Amino acid sequence: MPVDADRKPILLTVDDDPGVSRAVARDLRRHYGEDYRVVRTESGPQALDTLKELKLRGDPVAVLLADHRMPGMTGLEFLEEAMDLFPHARRALLTAYADTDAAIEAINVVDLDHYLLKPWDPPEEKLYPVVDSLIEMWLDSDEHPVTRTQVVGHRWSARSFEVRDFLARNSVPYQWLSSEEPEGQRLLAAAGADATSIPLVVTPDGDYLVEPSMSRLADEVGLSTTPAIDFYDVVIVGGGPAGLGAAVYAASEGLRTVLVERQATGGQAGQSSRIENYLGFPDGVSGAQLTDRARRQAHKFGAEILTTRDVVGLDVRPSSRAVRFADEGEVVAHAVLLATGISYRKLDVPGADDVTGLGVFYGSAATEAAACGGDDVYIVGAANSAGQAAVFLSQHARHVTLLVRGDGLERSMSYYLIRQIQEISNVDVRLNTEVTEVQGTKRLEGLTLCNNLAGSQETVSAGYLFVFIGAEPRTEWLEGSVARDERGFVLTGPDLLHEGQRPRGWNRDPYYLEASVPGVFAAGDVRANSIKRVASAVGEGAMAIQLLHRYLEHR
Ligand SMILES: Cc1cc2nc3c(=O)[nH]c(=O)nc-3n(C[C@H](O)[C@H](O)[C@H](O)COP(=O)(O)OP(=O)(O)OC[C@H]3O[C@@H](n4cnc5c(N)ncnc54)[C@H](O)[C@@H]3O)c2cc1C
DSSP states (O other), X not given: OXXXXXXXXXXXXXXXXXXXXXXXXXXXXXHHTTXXXXXXXXXXXXXXXXXXXXXXXXXXXXXXXXXXXXXXXXHHHHHHHHHHHOTTSEEEEEEOGGGHHHHHHHHHHSOOOEEEESOOOSHHHHTHHHHHHHHXXXXXXXXXXXXXXXXXXXXXXXXXXXXXXXXXXXXXXXXXXXXXXXXXXXXXXXXXXXXXXXXXXXOTTSOEEESOOHHHHHHHTTOOOSOSSSEEEEEEEOOSHHHHHXXXXXXXXXXXXXXXXXXXXXXXXXXXXXBOSSTTOTTOBOHHHXXXXXXXXXXXXXXXXXXXXXXXXXXXXTTEEEEEETTSOEEEEEEEEEOOOOEEOOOOSTTTGGGBTTTEEESXXXXXXXXXXXXXXXXXXXXXXHHHHHHHHTTTSSEEEEEOSSSOSTTTSOHHHHHHHHTOTTEEEETTEEEEEEEXXXXXXXXXXXXXXXXOEEEEEOSEEEEOOOEEOOOGGGTTTSOBOTTSOBOOGGGGOBTTXXXXXXXXXXXXXXXXXXXXXXXXXXXXXXXXXXXXXXXXHHHHHHHHHHHHHHO
8 A cells, every 4th residue: 555654544543431542542553553543532522623633734544433422522423523524534433232223323324334342352353354344445435645735715716826826836736626625625624714715725734824925825835935144146036037047057156146036936938838949848848847947956056046025126235235025124135136027918908807817817827727628718919928828728728719909910929839829720810809898796707809990899708818918027116226218128238328428427338238237237028128038038147147247356
């Protein structure tokens, strides 16, 4: 039997007579101790509390052995409640001769598997054969030990989606359980919560978090959120390809490096279902896989990675630079690399905000894909990101419609993707089409589509809408400290020179990726005039570290 050493299945006994309780536990341990953990309790309520803890820890319970005549709660009452927590655990009642009636009642009420008569000596004849058969029955059932984080939530709960998306994007394996299914309800009950307190997150250690904040969740699943030391050589803001690329090079070259990410490492690339044009991956690679490897590589070289920390300010001090967090605190370093990329533009039509996370999603196709099975899915956008999502979702959804505002895809989407889409039978492209309204309150129900040539309108029912309508840098927090272009992209190197003149106060030209403040660099999509590609972001991240070395040497 495949049994994790720390997760031996449990044989639980409950008897209010301490002498009997000890004796039965001793006999069980002697015979089953190598493969099973024997847990002894002395009352029904105490046994139920223990079972709740075991449930939250994901420990498997194989057998429940209960005395019947106990004060407060009878064995039968205990088994009835225990069944709600561990329906697969096999059940036996320990009875005295006079309790045969109780045993018969138990067979009807809790589907009792056996009743054992006290005393059970010799156990080889009277106890072990019964317990052997209970264990055999349990092994035939499909209860398996759970060693992963479990999330209990609801498909149409925006917070449940956020938690799942966060765990998936940070490569934390988890098991999803709907609050409507029996196992989800059992976990909620064990945590003293109900269907209104979702999401519930249960860690492999059995700790549970009801509607957790992202930073609490990050802490609980082992992601760092606070800096380990007071001063670094470089602080990198943003954990997309540019930030991760920089972290790998900086840490591998011996710089004390910390990367601060507000959500989950991977950035936009982490949301891409398949990147087919990144060097070295002829068969394509999912963005999550690529960025997960990059994160591990950065870790391996000693870079510190903080998640769920939103940077909201940059302080330029005489001999250091500091970035401030939204929820207090700062990180101080010799130099700063801005690698904050770009974020999806919001769909600005009536109704869209009401059902964001409840059918309307920005990116994130990968997390929701499995749930789309059998639904009609709409995607807004005409760039590669929308095309990739259409190809990916077509494997899950009944039908996918790509809504394109312009009159073709050729100008905005790679040729290879256009070809792929043309060959998929359940993907349609509707050109000259815009979403003008979103319907639904508790979840997305429909969309109003407008043909911008004919001016005609149509309402369609829709379960899912994925929005990929371009993105913008969110760099408002740099206002007043770092020069940006009119769209908010960070100006660097040659872009800072006006008619060949250096910015005021500079006694050298800014390095190629250096921003208007010495020692502050920018790489990737956030940089003005950058090429919006994974390869160029990674390349700029690496290059920024070389320039940063130069800055440190010549300060
Ligand atoms: C769905 C999709 C598919 C794509 N497919 C491809 C493809 O096939 N090939 C290709 O070459 N390119 C592709 N791209 C483009 C590519 O992903 C981007 O060019 C690349 O990710 C840019 O990397 P970056 O590190 O500059 O920024 P991003 O990937 O945007 O990462 C920036 C990170 O910074 C974080 N951040 C932002 N502000 C803050 C703050 N204030 N504090 C802390 N953290 C912050 C963000 O949360 C984010 O994680 C795709 C993009 C998308 C969205």
